[in-house]
Amino acid sequence: MANSEPGPxxxxxxDLRLAYVIxxxxxxxxxxxxxxxxxxxxxxxxxxxxSGKSTLASALxxxxxxxxxxxxxxxxxxxxxxxxxxxxxxxxRMRGHPLAMVFQDPLNxxxxxxxxxxxxxxxxxxxxxxxxxxxRVHELLELVRxxxxxxxxxxxxxxxxxRQRVLLAIALGCRPRLLIADEPTTALDVTTQAExxxxxxxxxxxxxxxxxxxxxxLGLVADACERIHVMYAGRIIEWGExxxxxxxxxxxYTIGLLQSAYAARNAAGxxxxxxxxxxxxxxxxxxxxxAPRCGFVLxxxxxxxxxxxxxxxxxxxxxxxxxxxxxxxxxxxxxxxxAG
Amino acid sequence: MPAEEAxxxxxxxxxxxxxxxxxxxxxxxxxxxSLTVRxxxxxxxxxxxxSGKSTLGRIAxxxxxxxxxRVLLAGRDLEALSTREFRRARCAMQPIFQDPTAALNPRxxxxxxxxxxxxxxxxxxxQRSIGLLESVGLRPGAxxxxxxxxxxxxxxRQRLVxxxxIAMQPRLVIADEPLSGADVSIRGQILNLxxxxxEERGVAYLMITHDIxxxxxxxxxxxxxxxxxxxECGPAEEVLTAPRHQYTQRLLKxxxxxxxxxxxxxxxxxxxxxxxxxxxLSAGVGHSGASG
Amino acid sequence: MxxxxxxxxxxxxxxxxxxxxxxxxGICIVGPLIGLAEADRMSNDVLIAPSGGHPxxxxxxxxxVLVDLLLGVQVSLFVGxxxxxxxxxxxxxxxxASGHYGGLADLAVMRLAEIFQVIxxxxxxxxxxxxxxxxxxRVVAVIALLAWPQVARVMRGEVLRxxxxxxxxxxxCLGFRESYILFAEVIPNxxxxxLAVGTMIVGQAILLEASLAFFGLSSVDxxxxxxxxxxGQRFLFNAWWLSFFPGVAIFSTVLxxxxxxxxxxxTLDPKGSR
Numbered sequence: 001m002a003n004s005e006p007g008p009x010x011x012x013x014x015d016l017r018l019a020y021v022i023x024x025x026x027x028x029x030x031x032x033x034x035x036x037x038x039x040x041x042x043x044x045x046x047x048x049x050x051s052g053k054s055t056l057a058s059a060l061x062x063x064x065x066x067x068x069x070x071x072x073x074x075x076x077x078x079x080x081x082x083x084x085x086x087x088x089x090x091x092x093r094m095r096g097h098p099l100a101m102v103f104q105d106p107l108n109x110x111x112x113x114x115x116x117x118x119x120x121x122x123x124x125x126x127x128x129x130x131x132x133x134x135x136r137v138h139e140l141l142e143l144v145r146x147x148x149x150x151x152x153x154x155x156x157x158x159x160x161x162x163r164q165r166v167l168l169a170i171a172l173g174c175r176p177r178l179l180i181a182d183e184p185t186t187a188l189d190v191t192t193q194a195e196x197x198x199x200x201x202x203x204x205x206x207x208x209x210x211x212x213x214x215x216x217x218l219g220l221v222a223d224a225c226e227r228i229h230v231m232y233a234g235r236i237i238e239w240g241e242x243x244x245x246x247x248x249x250x251x252x253y254t255i256g257l258l259q260s261a262y263a264a265r266n267a268a269g270x271x272x273x274x275x276x277x278x279x280x281x282x283x284x285x286x287x288x289x290x291a292p293r294c295g296f297v298l299x300x301x302x303x304x305x306x307x308x309x310x311x312x313x314x315x316x317x318x319x320x321x322x323x324x325x326x327x328x329x330x331x332x333x334x335x336x337x338x339a340g
Numbered sequence: 341m342p343a344e345e346a347x348x349x350x351x352x353x354x355x356x357x358x359x360x361x362x363x364x365x366x367x368x369x370x371x372x373x374s375l376t377v378r379x380x381x382x383x384x385x386x387x388x389x390x391s392g393k394s395t396l397g398r399i400a401x402x403x404x405x406x407x408x409x410r411v412l413l414a415g416r417d418l419e420a421l422s423t424r425e426f427r428r429a430r431c432a433m434q435p436i437f438q439d440p441t442a443a444l445n446p447r448x449x450x451x452x453x454x455x456x457x458x459x460x461x462x463x464x465x466x467q468r469s470i471g472l473l474e475s476v477g478l479r480p481g482a483x484x485x486x487x488x489x490x491x492x493x494x495x496x497r498q499r500l501v502x503x504x505x506i507a508m509q510p511r512l513v514i515a516d517e518p519l520s521g522a523d524v525s526i527r528g529q530i531l532n533l534x535x536x537x538x539e540e541r542g543v544a545y546l547m548i549t550h551d552i553x554x555x556x557x558x559x560x561x562x563x564x565x566x567x568x569x570x571x572e573c574g575p576a577e578e579v580l581t582a583p584r585h586q587y588t589q590r591l592l593k594x595x596x597x598x599x600x601x602x603x604x605x606x607x608x609x610x611x612x613x614x615x616x617x618x619x620x621l622s623a624g625v626g627h628s629g630a631s632g
Numbered sequence: 633m634x635x636x637x638x639x640x641x642x643x644x645x646x647x648x649x650x651x652x653x654x655x656x657x658g659i660c661i662v663g664p665l666i667g668l669a670e671a672d673r674m675s676n677d678v679l680i681a682p683s684g685g686h687p688x689x690x691x692x693x694x695x696x697v698l699v700d701l702l703l704g705v706q707v708s709l710f711v712g713x714x715x716x717x718x719x720x721x722x723x724x725x726x727x728x729a730s731g732h733y734g735g736l737a738d739l740a741v742m743r744l745a746e747i748f749q750v751i752x753x754x755x756x757x758x759x760x761x762x763x764x765x766x767x768x769x770r771v772v773a774v775i776a777l778l779a780w781p782q783v784a785r786v787m788r789g790e791v792l793r794x795x796x797x798x799x800x801x802x803x804x805c806l807g808f809r810e811s812y813i814l815f816a817e818v819i820p821n822x823x824x825x826x827l828a829v830g831t832m833i834v835g836q837a838i839l840l841e842a843s844l845a846f847f848g849l850s851s852v853d854x855x856x857x858x859x860x861x862x863x864g865q866r867f868l869f870n871a872w873w874l875s876f877f878p879g880v881a882i883f884s885t886v887l888x889x890x891x892x893x894x895x896x897x898x899t900l901d902p903k904g905s906r
Contacts, residue, residue, distance in 0.1 A: 048523040048524060048525060049523055189388040189389055189390075189550070190388060190550060190591060190594045190595055191388065191590060191591060191594045193594065193596075194593075194594035194595075194596070197596070216523070216524060217596065218524070219595070219596030220596045222596065223596040253525075256525055257524060257525055259528075260524050260525050260526075260527050260528050261524055261553070262553050263527070263528070263531065263553045263554060263556070263557035263558075265557070269535075270528075270532055270535070271527075271528040271531040271532050271535065271557070272528050273525065273526060273527065273528020273529045273531075273532065274525040274526065274528070275529070277493060277495055277526065278523070398801075401801075401805055402805075403801050403804060403805070423809075427807040427808070427809065428807060430805060430807055431805075431806065431807045433805065434805055434806075435801065435802060435805050437798040437801070437802065438798075439798065442797055442798040442799060443798045443799050443802055444799050444802075445799045445800075445803075445817060445821070446799075446821070447820055447821060456803060456806060456808075457806055504802070508806065
């Protein structure tokens with residue numbers, strides 16, 4: 001299951017702070033986010049609405065509107081190049097190679113009056129001038145497991161899953177080293193979703209491509225990604241290897257999220273949930289943003305917790321002052337379960 | 341678990357519905373479907389998009405007329421009723437639609453919305469409305485009465501939709517993807533509300549969903565729908581753990597599962613442990629979501 | 633920003649137009665109070681160019697052009713609003729019923745609306761007025777008759793969109809009858825675009841009335857900007873002010889109503905609420 005070993009980082013986000021300015025309101029969408037994706041890695045970013053994951057995705061592709069978004073600190077580097085304050089023209093040159101993106105709703109991103117094959121061809125021509133376009137298009141269609149006849153189809157004639165594959169083919173036409181997939185299967189059926197995810201995984205392996213998978217679907221991310229970051233209120237609060245973050249979650253939010261995801265019930269038969277709602281990013285709290293909803297809150301939580309590695313697991317880090325108690329409760333429970 | 345001998349509440353018999361699209365194409369949305377929901381029972385209708393499950397839900401609610409087949413509510417054939425009788429009878433079945441924003445008239449205040457639902461019964465509509473709001477966790481109810489739907493958050497709107505659904509004291513609630521609008525972490529809040537409604541009011545549910553974990557958590561029986569037909573139907577445990585039909589097997593296999601991942605991660609992080617941790621931690625983490 | 637006045641204020645052209653319309657309405661109200669009346673205005677100062685005592689000049693009967701213009705405001709606004717209101721009410725009812733109940737009646741109504749929209753309005757108006765005789769109310773009726781299809785179309789479209797929305801279905805499940813649903817749930821949510829169209833109809837009506845008057849088809853005894861243009865024709869080269877100022881008045885007023893209609897439409901559009 002292992003991909004090629006991580007090389008020099010393709011994405012390096014260092015303490016990024018980004019705010020949207022809408023009139024007089026300032027929404028602090030990202031409050032110190034750090035993230036690394038190395039060559040050939042499959043990394044997941046999990047978060048709900050309001051967590052900032054879409055903002056991060058946009059920032060990584062240079063799609064944030066400079067009139068509305070303001071970078072308050074930190075930096076982003078792609079393939080070694082600092083892109084934090086890149087101009088629109090420079091971003092255009094970056095996109096496609098080394099960085100490509102697929103989005104949630106392919107219908108919005110495909111030209112409705114142009115046949116699929118031609119759109120893929122455009123991408124090829126842009127990044128691979130001189131190559132035999134139709135042969136390459138044929139090759140790409142095979143790569144995404146589409147029949148050659150789909151080249152002649154218009155987007156509305158294709159099913160959702162096929163459109164997503166076309167979008168993938170366009171992305172791959174640029175020979176990217178990194179693919180950012182932002183909710184790539186949310187609009188698709190479960191069975192189609194499974195096929196697309198399988199395809200993505202195989203492509204990453206065979207092309208040595210790295211992928212950053214952004215989703216609210218924990219199961220999806222758990223299946224596909226080796227390393228996972230959990231986002232909450234503009235910060236990454238727990239991150240590490242899959243077996244650590246999902247197998248041994250330590251942050252109360254992550255645990256609550258996992259429980260909610262598989263509709264777990266507690267001893268009283270109630271569904272486990274996280275009370276309250278996501279915080280308002282227009283008024284960022286001083287301390288830990290999860291504190292109002294947390295069952296393990298301490299005095300210390302008035303200050304944002306530092307990043308501390310989980311005991312005994314160098315690859316698993318989280319931001320929680322009370323990790324000890326949380327893990328103790330967890331261990332206590334599992335002992336109970338073993339005994340009982 | 342309700343007794344299997346509970347009387348049937350909703351009976352759909354050989355329902356068929358075909359749509360003709362503008363381009364002249366014929367879509368066979370529902371093809372010969374029969375389904376029964378008993379009193380106090382929860383039936384999950386599981387299927388992917390295009391399976392016809394939403395259409396079936398609307399036919400059951402009497403919003404769409406089937407081309408063939410009968411809909412019986414508490415033994416009465418809806419087709420056979422006069423318009424007036426039908427309007428009366430349908431109050432026993434209430435919908436919860438997928439999108440809480442589209443489910444509420446944007447120009448009506450909450451007072452007005454609940455008034456429509458309560459007004460037919462009682463004189464003390466105001467009191468009843470406030471009571472309803474509080475029973476779904478919107479407290480203090482009086483504060484919410486004058487607001488408009490767009491002033492509420494997504495989760496609050498979903499609660500309001502639930503409040504309206506139970507205002508008529510229905511015997512059956514037909515919920516079409518009730519959790520799809522909500523964030524994962526607050527799904528439990530809504531599920532608990534649905535649970536409360538079921539236990540306190542003895543309501544039956546027809547839950548239409550594509551989410552297997554919700555079906556597993558909530559339903560007594562599961563019916564799997566594919567391309568307009570029910571391919572498998574039976575007790576939830578059976579269908580979801582040992583499915584017989586090929587399609588069901590494919591569906592279950594395709595659902596990405598955290599449990600599978602946790603199990604794959606190694607014996608030290610096995611499923612049983614995660615679950616045990618989950619139940620212990622729920623004492624500290626996460627509340628039953630009563631706080632709005 | 634959710635409130636109507638708040639969002640409307642962001643449409644600068646619309647705000648300017650609204651102020652202009654308010655000014656016209658003000659003139660209508662204040663005019664009679666300060667003794668602005670038709671009678672006894674003829675004088676010996678015939679065909680004087682714009683100057684001190686007569687800022688916009690006088691016509692061939694010695695009447696002050698500025699006073700004429702101000703009197704014409706009343707007529708224009710009356711015709712405009714009256715026609716727009718009648719057309720809107722008619723169009724709303726017909727369009728809503730057509731969209732909600734559908735069927736053959738809907739088809740019939742739509743074909744009828746198409747007939748009215750396809751025939752050039754001025755020609756039809758001229759014919760109808762010529763047949764029915766002059767008179768302000770007749771002119772209003774004719775214009776309303778020509779304008780209702782626009783409103784009906786818009787209303788029908790909105791009703792078709794809304795009648796199967798989930799909140800309407802939810803109220804159906806509460807056991808209310810279809811007529812209640814049409815009036816209490818559908819129409820209030822469908823009415824917004826009608827306001828925008830209705831405002832533009834005011835401008836169209838004013839223009840149509842002026843055109844009819846220009847050809848001498850409107851009432852002879854009332855002061856109307858169109859009629860001023862009619863009389864001004866003969867003096868086009870030696871008394872330009874008799875045509876210029878009424879022309880400017882018509883132009884600005886119609887433009888103002890069009891901009892106002894646009895702004896109302898933009899304000900009410902839910903997509904513009906960000």
